[in-house]
Amino acid sequence: MINCERIRPLVTEYVDGRLRPRHQRAVEAHLEACEPCRAAIRETRTLAGWLRESLPPLPSPVVWDNVLAQIRAEAAAPPRPMPQLRRWQRATGWATAAAAAALALLAPLRIQTWRDNGPANTRHVIGWHANYAARWPLADQGQMRVVAMRVKLTDLD
Amino acid sequence: MPADVDIFEALVRQHQEQLYRGAYRLTGNPEDAQDLLQDALIEAFRAFPKFKIGTHFTRWVTRIMTHTFIDRTRRRPPFAVQSLDEPLRSMSDEEFAVELAAPTPDPQAVLLQGALEEPLQNALDSLQPEFRIAVVLCDVQGLSYEEAAQAARCPVGTIRSRLHRGRDMLRRALGPCLRAVYQRGAQ
Numbered sequence: 001m002i003n004c005e006r007i008r009p010l011v012t013e014y015v016d017g018r019l020r021p022r023h024q025r026a027v028e029a030h031l032e033a034c035e036p037c038r039a040a041i042r043e044t045r046t047l048a049g050w051l052r053e054s055l056p057p058l059p060s061p062v063v064w065d066n067v068l069a070q071i072r073a074e075a076a077a078p079p080r081p082m083p084q085l086r087r088w089q090r091a092t093g094w095a096t097a098a099a100a101a102a103l104a105l106l107a108p109l110r111i112q113t114w115r116d117n118g119p120a121n122t123r124h125v126i127g128w129h130a131n132y133a134a135r136w137p138l139a140d141q142g143q144m145r146v147v148a149m150r151v152k153l154t155d156l157d
Numbered sequence: 158m159p160a161d162v163d164i165f166e167a168l169v170r171q172h173q174e175q176l177y178r179g180a181y182r183l184t185g186n187p188e189d190a191q192d193l194l195q196d197a198l199i200e201a202f203r204a205f206p207k208f209k210i211g212t213h214f215t216r217w218v219t220r221i222m223t224h225t226f227i228d229r230t231r232r233r234p235p236f237a238v239q240s241l242d243e244p245l246r247s248m249s250d251e252e253f254a255v256e257l258a259a260p261t262p263d264p265q266a267v268l269l270q271g272a273l274e275e276p277l278q279n280a281l282d283s284l285q286p287e288f289r290i291a292v293v294l295c296d297v298q299g300l301s302y303e304e305a306a307q308a309a310r311c312p313v314g315t316i317r318s319r320l321h322r323g324r325d326m327l328r329r330a331l332g333p334c335l336r337a338v339y340q341r342g343a344q
Contacts, residue, residue, distance in 0.1 A: 012321035016295075018302065043328050043335045051296035054277060055174065056181040059191060064173055067195050068166050071202050075162040 002030050007037050015044045165205055168214045169198060175215045175298070176222075182293045183226050185282040193229070197222035219298045220308040223290060227309070230286045273334060280330040288323035295320050 007030050013019045014027050031038050169176070180197070181190040201208075201218045208217055281289055287309075294305035295316070306316040328335065 009321065012317065012324060016302075018317075040328070042339065043332075044324055046335055046338060047324060047327055047331065048296045050273060050277060051182075051292065052299065054274060055178060056274060056278065057187070058174060058177060059187060063191055064170070067191070067198055068169065070195060071165065071169075071198060072162055074199055074202055075160075 002026055004030075004034060004037055007031075007034075008040065011037075011040055011044055015041060015048065161205055162202070164210070165202055172215045172218075176218055179215075179219050179293060179298045180222060182278070182281055182297045183222070183289065185278060193222060193226060197225050200225065215298065216300055216304055219294065219300065220304070223294065223308040224310070226290070227286075276331060276334055280327050283330060284323055284326055288319050288326065291316050291319035292323040292327065296324075 007027055010019060010023065010027055014024065019027065031041065176194060176198075177190065180194040181187065184190045184193055197218060201221050204221065208214070281292065284292065290309055291305060294300045294308055295302065300308060302313050302317055302320075305320075306313040309316055311319075
């Protein structure tokens with residue numbers, strides 16, 4: 001028989017019907033013989049019911065009229081301008097675009113040269129480079145030279 | 158063809174009690190509740206193109222409201238938690254039993270008459286925000302564990318654990334009220 005210490009952490013899921021069938025059966029078997037745990041279940045259910053059913057004092061209709069007036073003012077307002085990029089964000093954006101363009105221009109030359117060095121090597125270099133450039137596009141500017149030297153691509157020196 | 162703002166307004170008016178209840182249970186007072194609700198509804202209106210008509214409007218707004226509440230709570234000074242060693246109640250067991258006895262012994266009717274409102278909200282206010290959020294999302298607003306986890310931006314296991322602890326703390330705070338209701342009902 002499971003003891004109370006192991007049942008108590010399951011009370012919430014049991015009340016919400018979220019226990020697996022065998023755990024639910026274990027809890028129910030324990031509850032048959034344990035009044036304190038039955039009380040815990042009962043009180044949790046009552047409490048959840050109170051929270052679900054109770055209504056706090058509601059505001060006057062004027063409050064809703066004011067809130068909806070704000071919404072209508074928002075709807076009538078001109079569209080908000082796009083946030084201004086900071087200088088470093090614009091510079092980073094341009095540098096990334098330039099790097100991507102340079103790599104795109106160089107790609108056909110690299111692939112042709114790599115094919116001459118064997119398909120396995122070519123696939124390895126392209127895959128490695130694509131992975132690296134996806135993560136650090138700006139850092140690739142210098143790294144590409146290292147990659148080229150490793151696979152003996154003298155055209156890119 | 159009604160404008161978006163007309164559809165949005167119709168949805169707000171249809172669900173206004175439920176929306177206000179969530180905001181009030183989170184904040185604990187009318188002024189903050191209205192503030193939170195206004196900010197959340199403006200955000201919701203801005204995001205309204207993403208809302209699928211026919212799905213749960215209240216749960217969708219509740220998610221946005223929870224994000225707003227969490228952001229506000231993080232900006233505030235540390236939350237002062239009332240001691241839970243003292244059971245929270247605004248009346249003694251005897252007074253509460255008398256309240257239940259007249260005019261009707263039905264606990265539901267007593268609830269609707271508002272006798273439990275103050276102790277219930279006091280108990281909620283005593284919880285730290287993360288536990289209060291879990292209880293309000295799941296028990297007040299009826300979100301599933303998964304929906305509540307998404308609203309609170311935490312794993313499902315975390316929301317389940319916070320809900321369990323939040324309910325446990327509320328049970329201890331409201332113990333006399335809960336036992337009085339049961340005893341009255343058993344008579």
